[in-house]
Amino acid sequence: MHTIDWLRGHAAEIALVLSVATVVARLLYALVARRLGAHPRLRAAVESLAAWSPDVLRGLVQLYRAVTGVDLPMPLVDARDAEIARLRDALAAAQGDRLTLRPQVPAPIDPQRGAVRPAVLLASVFVVGMLGVASLRCRANLPAVSGCTPYARRCVNGYTELCSGSQRWERDGDVPCARLEQVCVAGACVDPPDAAAGDASADGGAR
Amino acid sequence: MSTTLTLDQARLLGAHLASLHGCTVLDPTEQPGEAISAAIDGLTNLSPVVRLLVDAIDSLQRGASHTLPIPGTSPCRSLVILSRDAVATPVGYAATVAHECQHGAQGVAEGSGQVLVDYLLSTELRGLREAQAYSVGAFVRHLLTGDPFDVDAAIASLSSPMYGLGADDIELARHTLAGHAVLVDRRRPPPLSVALEARDWLVEHAPEAIGVAGWVR
Numbered sequence: 001m002h003t004i005d006w007l008r009g010h011a012a013e014i015a016l017v018l019s020v021a022t023v024v025a026r027l028l029y030a031l032v033a034r035r036l037g038a039h040p041r042l043r044a045a046v047e048s049l050a051a052w053s054p055d056v057l058r059g060l061v062q063l064y065r066a067v068t069g070v071d072l073p074m075p076l077v078d079a080r081d082a083e084i085a086r087l088r089d090a091l092a093a094a095q096g097d098r099l100t101l102r103p104q105v106p107a108p109i110d111p112q113r114g115a116v117r118p119a120v121l122l123a124s125v126f127v128v129g130m131l132g133v134a135s136l137r138c139r140a141n142l143p144a145v146s147g148c149t150p151y152a153r154r155c156v157n158g159y160t161e162l163c164s165g166s167q168r169w170e171r172d173g174d175v176p177c178a179r180l181e182q183v184c185v186a187g188a189c190v191d192p193p194d195a196a197a198g199d200a201s202a203d204g205g206a207r
Numbered sequence: 208m209s210t211t212l213t214l215d216q217a218r219l220l221g222a223h224l225a226s227l228h229g230c231t232v233l234d235p236t237e238q239p240g241e242a243i244s245a246a247i248d249g250l251t252n253l254s255p256v257v258r259l260l261v262d263a264i265d266s267l268q269r270g271a272s273h274t275l276p277i278p279g280t281s282p283c284r285s286l287v288i289l290s291r292d293a294v295a296t297p298v299g300y301a302a303t304v305a306h307e308c309q310h311g312a313q314g315v316a317e318g319s320g321q322v323l324v325d326y327l328l329s330t331e332l333r334g335l336r337e338a339q340a341y342s343v344g345a346f347v348r349h350l351l352t353g354d355p356f357d358v359d360a361a362i363a364s365l366s367s368p369m370y371g372l373g374a375d376d377i378e379l380a381r382h383t384l385a386g387h388a389v390l391v392d393r394r395r396p397p398p399l400s401v402a403l404e405a406r407d408w409l410v411e412h413a414p415e416a417i418g419v420a421g422w423v424r
Binding site for chain 1: 313317338374378396400
């Protein structure tokens with residue numbers, strides 16, 4: 001009780017000491033931080049200690065209040081507390097307003113709502129198309145490479161075939177020569193008399 | 208003495224070829240009835256997607272003609288979108304529809320998915336199948352006008368960047384078309400189903416429109 005009475009009786013002095021200590025600590029920090037500029041890790045450590053100082057000061061003030069039942073006359077701490085209380089009230093009021101007004105606030109107008117941009121549509125079509133293609137046997141139906149001489153001709157089952165630049169035999173029509181009342185000779189549809197006259201390379205003759 | 212093919216005859220020929228190869232032909236000059244027109248307007252106002260599709264078709268019709276195989280259809284069905292240029296004359300209409308229906312026939316033969324994969328992934332197959340389609344178109348034009356079966360004009364078209372063909376692919380197309388040209392010189396159609404069907408239809412329904420004598424079935 002004696003100590004508490006002493007604390008109550010020297011509130012102004014205690015507040016002055018804490019204020020001076022705070023100012024000195026700030027000055028020390030400023031000097032040390034400048035000197036530690038070339039040592040970033042040390043500077044970071046000092047900064048972290050400095051960051052605690054307001055909380056330490058406030059903690060001491062609150063401890064004093066708890067022990068003695070009276071407030072220390074600390075303008076800095078009081079101002080900070082008042083500012084925190086003001087901000088807290090403002091935040092609560094804003095949240096209350098928002099909750100109250102939310103149903104009445106019109107939805108923001110989206111000018112693109114309901115519209116499909118051509119690029120998006122094309123991209124979608126492309127993606128869907130590619131998925132469709134991927135679900136198929138995703139390979140062109142090219143004949144096997146045969147090593148034939150490019151642009152040579154041959155007959156196969158009455159159809160004319162042509163050797164492509166990639167040395168594949170490709171059918172150059174979709175009906176056999178017989179549909180033209182012709183016969184296939186050396187990779188060409190010819191009249192039957194022509195075929196009878198000569199070239200014995202029907203259905204062959206081209207490698 | 209031949210007479211000129213009429214547009215009605217050209218449309219009948221086109222409808223015949225389309226029916227044989229699962230094609231639906233969209234002709235930009237055919238006006239839908241008021242009810243259909245109003246329905247399309249309503250749909251386009253209802254959905255921006257429908258509007259985009261209608262606009263896309265309209266855009267396609269301003270350029271070249273196209274055949275679009277419809278994925279998942281078996282046998283393959285194709286949508287033939289004719290350009291306005293293609294339908295400007297009866298001969299142009301007949302030649303273009305025949306060209307596009309040859310693509311439709313390729314879709315039926317290969318399958319709707321595979322023909323799409325082939326066209327997209329292989330320049331060799333793209334070049335070959337375009338050469339076949341050009342061959343049919345050139346043949347129908349030759350049959351109706353007596354103009355030469357023009358290999359060089361077809362190759363010039365195939366060499367355009369639109370097809371993205373390499374030198375080998377164009378050379379394959381040239382040899383294909385050159386082989387067909389030899390047949391046409393001898394009064395035979397190219398060995399392509401649509402060419403035969405077009406010749407048969409014209410001989411039967413519009414023989415007076417054939418501009419070259421000596422064609423046999």
